[in-house]
Amino acid sequence: MTKEEANAPRAARFLVSGPPLLFLIVFFVVPSLIMILTSFRFPGEFGGLAPITAPAGANHGEYGLTTEAYQFFFSDILYAEIFLKSFGVALATTLICLVMAYPLAVLIAHSEKRFRNLMVLLVVLPFASNFLIRIYAWMIILGPESGLSHFINAILGAFGVAPVTLLFSPFAVLIGMVYVHLPFMVLPLYTNLEKHDPSLLDAAQDLGANGWQRFWRVTWPLSLPGVFSGSALVFIPVLGMFAVPDILGGTGDILIGNLIKDQFLGTRDWPFGSALSIMLTLVVLSVAGLAAWFARSATGQRAV
Amino acid sequence: MALLEIRNVTRRFGSYTAVDNVSISVEAGEFFTLLGPSGCGKTTLLRMIAGFDLPDSGQILLDGRDMVGTPPEKRPVHTVFQTYALFPHMTVADNIAFPLKMAGKKTHEIKTRVADALDSVRLSNFGNRFPNELSGGQKQRVAFARGLVNRPRLLLLDEPLGALDAKLREEMQMELINLQKEVGVTFVFVTHAQNEALALSHRIAVMNRGNVEQIDEPSKIYGFPRNRFVADFIGKISMMSAQVLEASPTHLRLDVGDMGEVTTAGKEGIKAGDKGTIAIRPEQILISHPSEAPRLKNHFLGKVQDFLYAGDVTTYIVELANGAYMEALLPNSAPGRAKFFEVGDPVSVSWHHDAGIFLND
Amino acid sequence: MSRTNIWLWSAAGVIYAFLYVPLAIVVLYSFNDSKLNAEWVGFTLSWYKTLFQNTEMLTAARNSLIIALSASFSATLLGTMAGLAIHRYKLKVLPVLVFTPVAMPEILLGVSLLLFFLQVLNLTLGMVSIIIAHTTFCIGFVAIIVRARLQGMDESIFEAARDLGASPWQTFRLVTLPLIIPAVVAGALMSFTLSIDDFVITFFTKGVGEPILPIHIYTMIKVAVTPEVNAISTLLMLLTLVMIIIAARFESHASSSANATSRETG
Numbered sequence: 001m002t003k004e005e006a007n008a009p010r011a012a013r014f015l016v017s018g019p020p021l022l023f024l025i026v027f028f029v030v031p032s033l034i035m036i037l038t039s040f041r042f043p044g045e046f047g048g049l050a051p052i053t054a055p056a057g058a059n060h061g062e063y064g065l066t067t068e069a070y071q072f073f074f075s076d077i078l079y080a081e082i083f084l085k086s087f088g089v090a091l092a093t094t095l096i097c098l099v100m101a102y103p104l105a106v107l108i109a110h111s112e113k114r115f116r117n118l119m120v121l122l123v124v125l126p127f128a129s130n131f132l133i134r135i136y137a138w139m140i141i142l143g144p145e146s147g148l149s150h151f152i153n154a155i156l157g158a159f160g161v162a163p164v165t166l167l168f169s170p171f172a173v174l175i176g177m178v179y180v181h182l183p184f185m186v187l188p189l190y191t192n193l194e195k196h197d198p199s200l201l202d203a204a205q206d207l208g209a210n211g212w213q214r215f216w217r218v219t220w221p222l223s224l225p226g227v228f229s230g231s232a233l234v235f236i237p238v239l240g241m242f243a244v245p246d247i248l249g250g251t252g253d254i255l256i257g258n259l260i261k262d263q264f265l266g267t268r269d270w271p272f273g274s275a276l277s278i279m280l281t282l283v284v285l286s287v288a289g290l291a292a293w294f295a296r297s298a299t300g301q302r303a304v
Numbered sequence: 305m306a307l308l309e310i311r312n313v314t315r316r317f318g319s320y321t322a323v324d325n326v327s328i329s330v331e332a333g334e335f336f337t338l339l340g341p342s343g344c345g346k347t348t349l350l351r352m353i354a355g356f357d358l359p360d361s362g363q364i365l366l367d368g369r370d371m372v373g374t375p376p377e378k379r380p381v382h383t384v385f386q387t388y389a390l391f392p393h394m395t396v397a398d399n400i401a402f403p404l405k406m407a408g409k410k411t412h413e414i415k416t417r418v419a420d421a422l423d424s425v426r427l428s429n430f431g432n433r434f435p436n437e438l439s440g441g442q443k444q445r446v447a448f449a450r451g452l453v454n455r456p457r458l459l460l461l462d463e464p465l466g467a468l469d470a471k472l473r474e475e476m477q478m479e480l481i482n483l484q485k486e487v488g489v490t491f492v493f494v495t496h497a498q499n500e501a502l503a504l505s506h507r508i509a510v511m512n513r514g515n516v517e518q519i520d521e522p523s524k525i526y527g528f529p530r531n532r533f534v535a536d537f538i539g540k541i542s543m544m545s546a547q548v549l550e551a552s553p554t555h556l557r558l559d560v561g562d563m564g565e566v567t568t569a570g571k572e573g574i575k576a577g578d579k580g581t582i583a584i585r586p587e588q589i590l591i592s593h594p595s596e597a598p599r600l601k602n603h604f605l606g607k608v609q610d611f612l613y614a615g616d617v618t619t620y621i622v623e624l625a626n627g628a629y630m631e632a633l634l635p636n637s638a639p640g641r642a643k644f645f646e647v648g649d650p651v652s653v654s655w656h657h658d659a660g661i662f663l664n665d
Numbered sequence: 666m667s668r669t670n671i672w673l674w675s676a677a678g679v680i681y682a683f684l685y686v687p688l689a690i691v692v693l694y695s696f697n698d699s700k701l702n703a704e705w706v707g708f709t710l711s712w713y714k715t716l717f718q719n720t721e722m723l724t725a726a727r728n729s730l731i732i733a734l735s736a737s738f739s740a741t742l743l744g745t746m747a748g749l750a751i752h753r754y755k756l757k758v759l760p761v762l763v764f765t766p767v768a769m770p771e772i773l774l775g776v777s778l779l780l781f782f783l784q785v786l787n788l789t790l791g792m793v794s795i796i797i798a799h800t801t802f803c804i805g806f807v808a809i810i811v812r813a814r815l816q817g818m819d820e821s822i823f824e825a826a827r828d829l830g831a832s833p834w835q836t837f838r839l840v841t842l843p844l845i846i847p848a849v850v851a852g853a854l855m856s857f858t859l860s861i862d863d864f865v866i867t868f869f870t871k872g873v874g875e876p877i878l879p880i881h882i883y884t885m886i887k888v889a890v891t892p893e894v895n896a897i898s899t900l901l902m903l904l905t906l907v908m909i910i911i912a913a914r915f916e917s918h919a920s921s922s923a924n925a926t927s928r929e930t931g
Contacts, residue, residue: 354828355827355828356824356827356828375827375832376824376827376828377827377828377829377830377831377832377835381828382828382829383824383825383828385821385824385825386821387819387821389819389821389822389824389825390822390825391822391825391826391840392822392844393840393843393844402826402829402830402831402839403829403830406829406830406831406835407830450829451829454829454830
């Protein structure tokens with residue numbers, strides 16, 4: 001008997017880890033495998049999928065496995081452009097969130113202990129409201145009839161510039177993405193900054209560093225693991241998002257998420273939709289891997 | 305028959321041997337201590353007695369029956385953990401009642417016995433408090449009460465006084481001795497603090513790297529260590545390599561290299577020509593002004609290199625002519641004088657002809 | 666306030682405003698006596714009245730509630746087991762399976778489940794498919810919360826229970842369970858909230874049958890925007906606020922007794 005088994009009978013181990021494991025294998029692993037398989041199949045005549053094996057006596061149509069869906073992706077530059085655009089939006093969103101979240105996280109980390117939980121809660125609360133509400137709110141604010149639009153157009157008008165529509169534009173999509181994901185950047189940053197030893201900054205100041213130098217040479221490097229976690233937590237969901245462009249964006253603002261959604265609920269080209277999903281998955285895995293690698297090497301180099 | 309018998313127990317973790325063929329007997333009513341530095345295997349051994357780990361080979365017999373294979377909850381052995389391990393969601397009284405409930409005792413009996421247990425650790429009015437409302441010392445006592453209330457055959461204590469500050473620790477040591485005497489339960493105590501082991505135990509097993517170096521009463525462990533490790537681990541000691549020139553029942557004559565000849569207590573089984581170490585305790589070494597040196601066979605001149613002032617006594621580190629160092633203890637009993645010697649003072653160190661002990665290599 | 670200065674406070678103020686003003690506007694305009702969400706005209710509760718007469722909306726709300734309760738129940742059960750197993754048994758595969766649905770874009774989970782339900786199970790999409798889908802991504806959240814609670818506890822109390830005579834089952838019932846209940850409750854509340862609010866995964870797995878609240882809201886937003894949307898949004902926000910407060914209360918109560926079990930000196 002091993003030490004573990006002296007403590008926990010085998011039966012208990014199966015009973016406790018079995019059900020969740022089984023559930024997730026059936027409803028997570030298997031569907032993922034199905035998706036991979038689907039990307040290698042032919043689309044059915046009326047949507048859905050063509051069978052893998054040809055039915056008896058059928059005329060020669062498209063059956064079996066193929067890489068057609070992937071070829072289709074690479075055949076038109078349009079699709080690659082959409083991927084790149086999504087990447088760009090994700091990157092922009094991440095950077096904006098970083099710039100906005102950092103001062104807030106620093107403030108919370110340096111506040112008195114009894115206020116910190118409240119301040120963190122205040123950041124998280126908007127996140128708890130329905131996702132669509134948060135997007136809808138910006139529809140109101142950026143709408144052509146809103147106070148903000150009138151205000152901005154009045155200013156533009158004063159300079160002789162034609163009025164702009166704030167809504168249904170890339171700008172609106174970006175604001176929506178930032179608004180929805182900001183709390184995800186604040187929390188990891190705050191968790192990291194809270195652990196910084198305040199005497200490090202004292203020591204730096206004592207040795208002659210001014211405010212900016214203290215930030216750049218002490219606070220920033222130590223906060224990198226938090227920066228990377230927060231960035232991953234923003235970047236990855238934004239890549240797959242379709243609701244924000246769908247509601248706040250114009251017709252030219254579609255991203256990967258919209259494309260995938262259309263394949264399944266619009267044109268019903270399942271193989272293509274699956275292929276897109278697989279490629280999105282690969283991008284997400286690479287980003288996650290890169291973030292983890294950066295975080296590890298960042299903490300390794302700083303032998304503080 | 306011994307209450308607890310550990311026979312040839314070995315436990316390995318991969319290529320690392322934590323407990324190496326250890327055999328120990330513990331008599332009923334004893335306060336028995338496993339003493340050693342961290343990593344010596346004492347905690348692993350304790351966990352095997354409790355049932356949380358199993359030996360790779362060997363037997364652990366309680367009242368003659370092998371316990372290996374019996375799960376912890378069925379062993380009449382209870383443990384006081386280093387972190388006290390009090391159940392945070394239960395009151396002090398419920399904590400102490402827990403083993404009684406598990407043993408199926410009736411409510412009425414449980415109430416009486418819990419009250420008695422609280423009295424025995426002087427926490428009579430604390431029954432309704434929760435663990436997070438108690439100080440470290442109080443949690444300590446609740447842990448003792450909980451471990452003893454069910455009258456186990458054996459109580460295991462895993463460095464229970466480790467988290468306490470010095471003064472509290474001393475108080476708890478006295479309480480522990482009295483508790484054990486009162487209750488009569490056999491204790492197996494694990495610690496790395498040798499002064500604690502010396503103060504509390506009937507017998508001590510000194511362990512090192514999975515092996516038992518010596519099992520003896522405290523005075524014998526201190527006065528007659530079996531090897532260099534035990535001599536060095538317990539208390540302070542001065543050691544020098546030596547070779548036996550002449551062996552008699554009462555004393556040994558040794559050649560200590562460039563220091564010349566010294567004599568030490570006689571020891572069985574030693575003969576002329578044996579090589580080893582002479583070890584002398586600081587309190588056996590007399591330090592004095594060279595002019596006031598007592599007329600003892602073993603005496604040498606040296607210079608005070610450093611000292612450790614401890615309030616009641618001072619340990620002087622003396623450098624001898626040949627470069628060797630000896631530690632001498634001097635009580636600071638003369639009022640008004642903080643210390644007798646300064647760094648750099650010339651002094652004479654001497655010891656009786658049968659002081660110290662020779663350790664064979 | 667040793668190291669903070671006026672810039673930090675102003676920046677923080679701006680960001681908090683950025684977070685809350687949009688939501689405040691939604692709430693405000695739910696009482697606005699105007700069809701357009703443009704200017705304030707007057708105070709009215711008429712939108713709320715219309716809301717409660719909108720049978721489809723009410724059905725959608727009822728359905729979402731049923732789904733949230735069911736999904737929260739199963740996710741809490743499975744997630745608690747998963748949290749216990751990951752903490753106790755140090756398996757390698759389970760954490761990956763449990764935590765990946767939480768980390769990856771929801772659309773991937775939605776799409777793969779859609780394919781799975783239609784192709785493999787030949788299941789008509791509806792309430793059941795949604796409940797299964799919600800359970801799948803909520804398990805991870807519950808597991809994270811339960812595991813965090815277990816990690817903050819002094820491990821020796823479980824050994825102490827066995828040492829003092831409790832069988833493994835008694836140890837679980839009398840020691841483990843009471844101590845993780847706060848985390849389990851927090852996980853249940855979180856799952857409930859996530860399920861009621863979920864849009865993406867529901868979007869793919871709902872099929873064409875029953876109306877579900879977030880999808881219904883989405884349709885209203887896309888097709889015909891009226892302040893009824895503001896009204897239902899305000900009510901949902903209120904519900905979520907209540908859930909969060911209850912969950913936060915449980916967490917803080919839990920951590921105060923958890924602190925008692927961690928190592929202390931003297």
